[in-house]
Amino acid sequence: MPQQVRGVIARSEGAPVELTDIVIPDPGPGEVVVAVAACGVCHTDLTYRDGGINDEFPFLLGHEAAGTVESVGEGVDSVQPGDFVVLNWRAVCGQCRACKRGRPQYCFDTFNATQKMTLTDGTELSPALGIGAFADKTLVHAGQCTKVDPSTDPAVAGLLGCGVMAGIGAAVNTGGVTRGDSVAVIGCGGVGDAAIAGARLAGASPIIAVDRDPKKLDWAVDLGATHTINAAETDAVEAIQELTGGFGADVVIDAVGRPETWKQAFYARDLAGKVVLVGVPTPDMRLEMPMLDFFSHGGALKSSWYGDCLPERDFPMLVDLYEQGRLPLDKFVTERITLEDVEKAFHTMHAGEVLRSVVIV
Ligand SMILES: NC(=O)c1ccc[n+]([C@@H]2O[C@H](COP(=O)([O-])OP(=O)(O)OC[C@H]3O[C@@H](n4cnc5c(N)ncnc54)[C@H](O)[C@@H]3O)[C@@H](O)[C@H]2O)c1
Ligand SMILES: [Zn+2]
Ligand SMILES: [Zn+2]
Numbered sequence: 001m002p003q004q005v006r007g008v009i010a011r012s013e014g015a016p017v018e019l020t021d022i023v024i025p026d027p028g029p030g031e032v033v034v035a036v037a038a039c040g041v042c043h044t045d046l047t048y049r050d051g052g053i054n055d056e057f058p059f060l061l062g063h064e065a066a067g068t069v070e071s072v073g074e075g076v077d078s079v080q081p082g083d084f085v086v087l088n089w090r091a092v093c094g095q096c097r098a099c100k101r102g103r104p105q106y107c108f109d110t111f112n113a114t115q116k117m118t119l120t121d122g123t124e125l126s127p128a129l130g131i132g133a134f135a136d137k138t139l140v141h142a143g144q145c146t147k148v149d150p151s152t153d154p155a156v157a158g159l160l161g162c163g164v165m166a167g168i169g170a171a172v173n174t175g176g177v178t179r180g181d182s183v184a185v186i187g188c189g190g191v192g193d194a195a196i197a198g199a200r201l202a203g204a205s206p207i208i209a210v211d212r213d214p215k216k217l218d219w220a221v222d223l224g225a226t227h228t229i230n231a232a233e234t235d236a237v238e239a240i241q242e243l244t245g246g247f248g249a250d251v252v253i254d255a256v257g258r259p260e261t262w263k264q265a266f267y268a269r270d271l272a273g274k275v276v277l278v279g280v281p282t283p284d285m286r287l288e289m290p291m292l293d294f295f296s297h298g299g300a301l302k303s304s305w306y307g308d309c310l311p312e313r314d315f316p317m318l319v320d321l322y323e324q325g326r327l328p329l330d331k332f333v334t335e336r337i338t339l340e341d342v343e344k345a346f347h348t349m350h351a352g353e354v355l356r357s358v359v360i361v
Contacts, residue, residue, distance in 0.1 A: 002026060003033075007117075008342045009125065010059045013051035014344045017061060022125060024137050025115045027073035032142050035086065037154035039133040040064035041337075041345040042162050042190075043337045044280075048128050049346070051284070052195035056126040060114060060117060061342065061357065062134030063089060063127075066158035068277060076142040084150035087161050088311035089129040091143025105173075105308045111141040129162070134342055134359055146311040148319040155336060155358040156322065156329045159190075160315050162306070163356070164332055167194025167255065168318065169307015170278040172202050175251040179203025184240045184249040186210040186231070186265055188220040190332055190355045191253030191278055200224030201327055204251075208243055210236045210264075213352055231264075240268040247275060257281045263289065272298040276308070332356045 007022035027033050039062040040110055048059045067209035069083040076170045079085060091111035092099055098106035112130035117139055119125065125132065148157055159165075167190065171177045175195075183199040185192045186212040200223070212232040222229060229239040241248050250273050252265040257279025265275045266289075286356050294301075307314075321327040334354035345357035 003137065004120065005136035007060050007132065007330050008048040008062060008339055009119075009340065010057060010061055012057055013055070014049070017049060019131055019339050020133060021120050022060065023118045023120060023139050024139050025117070027071055027076070027139060028115050029074040030076060030078060030111070030142055031113045031139055032076060032145055033070045033137055033139055034067045034087065034145065035070045035137050035293065036065050036067040036133045036135055036361045038066055038158045038361065039359045039360065040159050040161075040163065041290035041342060041349060041351065042345040044162070045128055046346050046349065056153075058119065058123065058125055060125040060127045060132030060135060060138075063087070063129040063131035064158050064162040065133035065138075066154040067133070067361075068159070070137065072142065079145045079147060082151070083145070083147050085147055086157050086311070086315050087131050087133060087140060088146055088315070089131060089162070089309055090309065091141050091248060092310070096344050105310055111143045113139045116138060132329050134339060136361055140221050143208060146315045148316050149323065152319050152323070153330065155321060155333050155360060158358065159329060159332050159356060160318055163190045164194040164306045164329065165190040165309050165314065165318070166278055168198035168201070169314070170255070170276050170304040171195040171198035171251070171310045173308035174278075174302050174304035175253060175274055175276045177202045177204050177251050180205065181250040182206055182244045182270070184208040184252045184265075185220070185225075186236065186252065186254050186261045187256035187279055188216040189255065189352075192253070193220055193223045193332070193355060194276065195253045195255055196220055196225050197325065197327060201321065206243055208240055208249065210240070216352065219355060223328065236264045237268045244270065250274065251276065253278060255279045259287050262287065265272060266293075266297070266301070269297065269299060270276045274300045277303040291314055333358050334361050
């Protein structure tokens with residue numbers, strides 16, 4: 001029987017989100033219904049609400065979630081009712097060209113549920129990133145469910161489902177940060193601080209945090225930054241060079257995603273260093289710079305989608321590291337809120353007051 005539960009939807013561009021009744025179908029072949037326990041508020045949810053992703057309104061928001069499998073459809077054997085899972089938006093297909101070449105992190109045919117969740121009048125919902133977890137329950141593909149240790153706090157585990165994984169992976173997977181590398185991270189929100197935590201885990205030193213907000217810099221130190229630069233007061237490129245013996249950093253991560261921060265990342269590298277762009281630019285942004293600089297600085301200019309993660313490989317490992325006290329994932333949870341508070345959380349996020357607000361369902 002389809003079930004009626006509560007969910008937070010964005011009905012039209014820019015309008016405040018609403019908590020309303022939604023309908024979850026029984027899971028079909030390959031599908032799973034998950035009872036959501038916690039779901040973090042990510043910038044991308046706000047971008048959906050503002051029409052910045054596409055115009056397939058109404059959206060069912062929320063995508064950084066953990067919960068318990070309630071029921072499974074035909075042919076699902078990877079999870080069963082009662083399993084504690086983190087939801088992911090990279091259920092790789094195993095069949096596309098990228099998967100067959102051994103690069104499943106670039107899979108371009110990732111799985112989502114086939115059936116649609118709806119409003120009570122039958123209007124189909126577009127779930128954010130194929131998840132939609134600001135809700136009591138959600139319908140996803142079985143491959144979107146990654147089992148992790150059930151004793152983990154769901155508010156912490158769920159964050160691996162998007163921003164924290166994106167940041168850690170930007171450093172460790174895309175940037176290939178390893179012990180002894182010098183690393184700078186521009187923009188110390190949830191994603192940038194996760195990159196800092198990842199760089200620390202990998203043994204980088206120094207780890208230089210750059211932001212314009214002193215509070216963010218304090219949090220960055222708490223997560224592993226060895227030095228901080230307030231970009232509102234100091235030239236970030238010069239300061240990064242000074243802190244790295246005049247050379248520049250081996251890996252510079254742009255976790256803001258603006259032309260000016262990307263240029264800082266480009267010029268703050270050591271010769272042949274890496275730039276990793278993990279912040280998401282808007283369609284209007286343009287870069288203009290001397291082409292000769294690309295040539296003469298050498299190195300690698302990379303972008304990082306979802307931290308080049310493979311959920312089945314990375315989520316359980318990161319949960320283990322958290323439990324061993326080697327990765328302070330709990331520090332990303334600034335506040336715990338309810339489904340009623342998502343709109344308010346967008347404002348808190350916009351004002352830069354949190355690393356993550358997490359909805360406890
Ligand atoms: N690539 C991915 O897969 C992926 C996944 C999730 C999020 N993201 C993106 O990562 C970015 C960061 O996300 P977040 O949740 O950390 O956002 P956030 O708003 O919490 O953090 C951004 C930080 O950048 C700082 N900042 C802004 N302009 C700056 C400047 N000019 N110089 C220095 N610091 C500056 C802000 O003070 C803030 O601390 C967003 O663009 C988000 O969409 C990417
Ligand atoms: Zn594939
Ligand atoms: Zn996200």
